Amino acid sequence: MSPIKPRRMSVRMNEHDVDEVAFLTGESTNANKRTLYEQDRIAVCSQKRAVGVALLVFFALFFVAVIIAFATPLSGCSFLTGPSDPSLNPDEGSDEHDFISESGELFPWTKPRLPTDIKPTHYTISIHPNLTTLDVTGWVVIRFEVLVETSLIVLHSRNITIIDKWVKEEVEDGHRVEPLNISQLLEYRPFQMISLEMKDESALIPGKNYSLGIRFHTNISTELEGFYLSSYVNSQGERRYLATTHFEPTYARSAFPCFDEPQFKAAFKMIIIRNQFHKSLFNMPIKKIETVYYGYNMELWRDEFEESVEMSTYLVAFVICDYESISNKTSKKVEVSIHTPHGLLNQAQFALQTAVQLMDYYDEFFSICVPTDLIAIPDFGAGAMENWGLITYRETSILYDKNESSSAAHQWVAVVVAHELAHQWFGNLVTMRWWNDLWLNEGFASFVEYVGVDHIQPDWKMMEQFVLEKTQTALALDALASSHPISVDVRDPREIEAIFDTISFNKGAAILYMLESVLGQSNMRHGLMDYLNEHKFDNADTDDLWTALSSSANDSMKVKTIMDTWTLQMGYPLIRVHIENNSIRASQTRFLLNAYDNETELEHVENQFGYKWYIPLTYVTDLKPRSMQLVWMNRTDYEFNMPFRAEWIKFNVNQTGFYRVQYEGQLWDSLVKVLLTNPFILSPTDRASLIDDAFTLCKAGLVDANIPLELSQYLIKETEYVPWATALEHFRSWSKVLYERKAHRPLIQYVQKLTEPIYKKVGWADSGTHLFKLLRGEVLSTTIHCENKDAEKEAMARFDNWMKKGVRVPPNLREVVYSAGVKYGGVTGWDYCWSKYNSSRVPSEKKILLKAMGSAADPWLLQQYLEACLDREVVRPQDVRTVLGVVAANPSGRLLAWRHLRAHWFTFQSMFGEGSFTMGSLITAVVGHFSNEFDYREVTDFFSDKDVGSGTRALNQSLETIRLNMHWIQNNEDDIEKWLQVHVR
Structure with missing residues (x-):
């Protein structure tokens, strides 16, 4: 279907708006302004003179070449250059030829981060975007303070044409000041920077304020970054367009020239020119609206907004829409x-x-x-x-x-x-100084989001779910050798983009939750308030946070000493506990999933802490199952007496600690026994953590597969959402990697046996508490996957009534019913869901349909679905990862998804951009379940010559995961099959 595009119309501005920058420069603007690079005048001469000059040049070059040839020493050795001067780029150590600007001259700045000689204090920005032609004209005036004498201004600019520029000193008495002489303007695209050099070497004097004015042209992007185009279809079937922004982390520079690093906070004043059919929004409320052009069937309006608070460029936002x-x-x-x-x-x-x-x-x-x-x-x-x-x-x-x-x-x-x-508050009011402390933004927000929702929706038990959604997901990723520390050095946009991941978000949140559990809520709250008040409207780093939290605890706890071991080294500890003569010994080592038979083959990145942590080791026993005890492992092992007459001991209470526990000998046996006989003496999160640890230790080869399987038998009695969600996620993982193996069928039968009691309990009525509804969704989805005939029949009956009679499916049953209808309903069921997807205006409904259509059993339907992803007006680019992911998770489509990713790799790159984290997530979604040597080599070979941009770490993690899958199958398949033969009847 062809898109319905808006009526094209000629958009022009009156003289006042075209020349609006003139009031800043004191000059009139015209069509002959100098462009990005200064051009010499063209000399004109006669044809004869030109021929004569050409011959003279030719003979001169010939004689020079002869002289050079005979003057050069004859040697059999290659000509070797000396080592490059690392001072050119202390971060990378590269020679000067790497810093050639677009005009062919040497770029005067050789580091990937901006100089700090000047500090921007205020921006005035004016833009006029045309949503039809996608052209953007604009200007920006940046006031800045000089901190160190310099003649150079370096700032960011990406895909922007500079039309005019000037630099002036700011004076308070209002006297006219002539612009400074700019000798050259250069662009260096690898750093996305431009430089303006003054003719006078000491032109910019410390303590004085100046203004930099730039008039520019750019385009509205069609990628999901910078200043980009979006659209929607209204209830009348008309496609409407809007322009919006997404600047984090390094895309403000593609909308207007700026100092695009978080430490350069400034106030912003915004002016937007738009037509009468749209409205504009900015970070601040609108101050004034005036009409600047009347034309045939069209007006142009000028929106001026209030001045913003001081903020980083990545937080600037504006939207032009008809909302x-x-x-x-x-x-x-x-x-x-x-x-x-x-x-x-x-x-x-x-x-x-x-x-x-x-x-x-x-x-x-x-x-x-x-x-x-x-x-x-x-x-x-x-x-x-x-x-x-x-x-x-x-x-x-x-x-x-x-x-x-x-x-x-x-x-x-x-x-x-x-x-x-x-x-x-966390990110805007107080902003990290540099992206290496991204976790100060994202870790805090990921922690506080659960605290906030728990406050307004206490029945949802969000802090129980925190363990499931944050702690367990972070533990899974941070167990890879290709993980990274929470606080990690990053230099360029690709490296910055790559750390917007589970480590920065979820591990950051998890270690804050752990810290709160030992500091106490009151101390944590007061420390955070001190941190915010001390650094509001400014920048901070991790040490500033630790200082505030130590102070709130009256310096009784050296927070920095403790927490540096968690933020500055990757991974986390495994606590091994064993009992001997009523004495318990706890030792710590780094937990790492190992894809090799010999651990020495693993590459360990050295760090100052030697993979030892300050660990708040908590435990409960059957004697006082609700009374938590705490001991500290100060980068050492710990030994203490087992409480008298205690039958079992459970460590890491409620999984508040970011570590795993391996119980040895009778300690495991006693915990399995209590789960089988009296599981509810442990909290839901404690039951979930035992499941999570057991399955993951098996994946690491530290316990036999019979340990998590024995423990899982208690699930027949389980009724809570968090333990069930934890267990089913691990069983899904086993199912994916065992799908082509003999053990897969008995595994499915075992899971079906485990879920029979809870399946009968949850039923098909969309009722109960919030958590019970979430549990029902997990259970019903699993029963369909396990081919439970009663569940299949019930789901198909509801799907047929919806498709043929229009009987509404309750919201919490839709994902299960739609998926079953597509899986078992053939082309008729798929087509019906496709039509509903295209007509629905409920985003959550569209998302469910999008996922359900990946359940088709027919490969040609899945191939048709994948091809639809190539049309951004059929499947939005943001949803492509979902489609490829659900098709790849479908056994009928896993190889189709991989083939599709390879066939259209460059299409996806142009759709998302090389810097986008989406490329990494596509790789993970499509190949993360592979589990044999052939697939591993195929993935390695395909990406060997591909530039995956910020997806490099995701690719490495995917390759590591494939090797882990192969290694796990090799070591566990036979044991799993034998255990299941005994327990599935």
């Missing part, structure tokens, strides 16, 4: 507004209510609250972005229809709204 909005106010009368495409406003009520409640809570917790707009963006690469005062969200992260959306979607909206609002 509608609703608003509400907090208890302190701070306004909160949500903007959506026309016809979707009714789905924004829950997010608005949640935002108001959370802002009241966060204000009480942290103080300082500002007016905030939240806006739904149809095409959005991330889940959301915390731009100060204008938070952008993917539609599924902010829109919720209580009649059409599931409990999982309900919780997702609450969590993402909470995450981005938490950033208004």
Whole structure:
């Protein structure tokens, strides 16, 4: 289907707007302004004279060449250059030929980060985007303070044409000041930088303030970064266009020239030229609107916004759209507004209510609250972005229809709204100095989001779910040799993009949760408030946080000493505990999944701590199962007496610690016994952590497969969501890698046997508590996967009634019912879901349908589905990863997805950009389940000559995972099969 495009119209500005930059320069603008590089005048001469000059040049060059040839020493040795001067780039050590600008001259700055000789203090930005031609004209004036005498200004610019530029000294008496003489403007694309050099070597004097003015042209991007184009289809079937921004981490430079590093905070004033059919939004409220052009059937309006607080460039945001909005106010009368495409406003009520409640809570917790707009963006690469005062969200992260959306979607909206609002303090008010401390932003927001939602929705038991969603996912990734420390050195945009991952987000959150468990909530809260107040509107680093938290604990705990072992080295400890003569000995070593028979083959990255940690080791026993005890392992082992008459001991209470525990001998046996006989004496999170540790230790080859299998038998009695979700995730992992093996069929039968009691308990009625509904979804999905005939029959009956009679499927059953209908309903079921996907205006419903259509049993349907991903107006680019992921998870489609990724690799690169983290997630989704030598070599060979950009670490982790899968099958398949033969009857 061809897109319905908006009527093309000629957009022009009157003389006032075209020359708006003239008031800044004192010069009139015209069509003959000098472009990016200074050009010499063209000399004109006669034809005869030109021929004569050419002959003279030729003979001169010939004689020079002869002289050089005979003057050069004859030697059989190759000509070797001396070592490059590392001072050119202390970070990389490269020679000067690496720093040749686009005009062929030597670029004067040789480091990937900007110089700190000058500090920007204020930006005034004016842009006029044309949503039809995608052209953007604009200008920016940057006021800056000189800290060190220099003649050089270096800043960021990417894919921007500089039309004009000037530099002036700022004077207070209002006298006219002539611009400084600029000798040259150069661009160095590898660093995405431009430089302006003054003719006078001491032109910029310390202590004085100057202004840099730049008039420029660029284009609205079609990728999901920078200033880019998005669209939606309204209820009348018309496609409407909008332009929006996503600048984190390094994309502000592609919208306007700027100092695009987080430590360069400044205030921003924004001016946007737009037509009368749209409205514009910025980080701050609008100050003034005026009409600047009247034309046939069109007007141009100039929106001027209030000046912002000081913030980093990655937090700047603006949107030009035709949306509608609703608003509400907090208890302190701070306004909160949500903007959506026309016809979707009714789905924004829950997010608005949640935002108001959370802002009241966060204000009480942290103080300082500002007016905030939240806006739904149809095409959005991330889940959301915390731009100060204008938070952008993917539609599924902010829109919720209580009649059409599931409990999982309900919780997702609450969590993402909470995450981005938490950033208004952690990230916006106080910002990391450099991206190596990204976790200060994302780890905090990922922790506080659960604290916030737990406060407004206590029945959801969010801190139980925290262990499932944050701690366990981080533990899984951080067990790889290709992981990285929380605080990691990064230099260029690709490296920066690569650390927006589970380590920065979830591990960062998990170690904060662990720290709170030992500091106490009160000390943690007061320390965070001190941290925010001390560094508000400024930058901070990890040490600043540790100082504030140590102070809140009255320096009774050396927080920095303890926490450096968790942030500055990758991985985490494995605590091995064994008992001898009633004495328990706990020893620590790094936990690492090992794909090799010989551990010496692993490459260990050395660090100052030697993979030893300060560990808050907690435990409970049967004598006092609700009374937690704490001992510290100070980078050492620990020994203590087993409590008298205790029958069992469970370490890492509620999995608040970021470590795993391996019990030896009778300690494991006693825990398995208590789970089988009296499981509910342990908390749901303790039961979940035992499951998680047992399966993961098996994956690492540290315990036999019979340990997690024996332990899993207790699940017949389990009724809680978190333990079940933990267990089923591990069984799904086993199923994927064993799919082509003999053990797969008995494994499926065993899981079906385990789930029979809970399947009968949850039933098919969409009722119960929030957690019970989440549990029902997990159980029903598993029973369909395990080919439970009763579940298949029930699901297909509901699908047929929906497809043939229009009988509504309850929201929490839809993912199961739709997937079963596609799997067993053939082309008819798939086509019906496809038509519903294209007609639905409920984002959460579209997401469920998108996932369900990957369940098809027919390979040709899956191939057709994959090909639809290549049309961005059929399947949005942000959803391509979901489609490839669900097809790859389907045994009928796993090789199709891999073939599709290879065949269209360059298409995906142009769709997402090399710097996008999406490329890495595509690789992981498609190949992460591979488990044989042939697949491993095929993946290695394909990517051997591919530039995967910021996806390099994700590729390495995927290759490591494939080797782990191969190694695990080799060592465990026979044992699993033997155990299942005994226990599946």
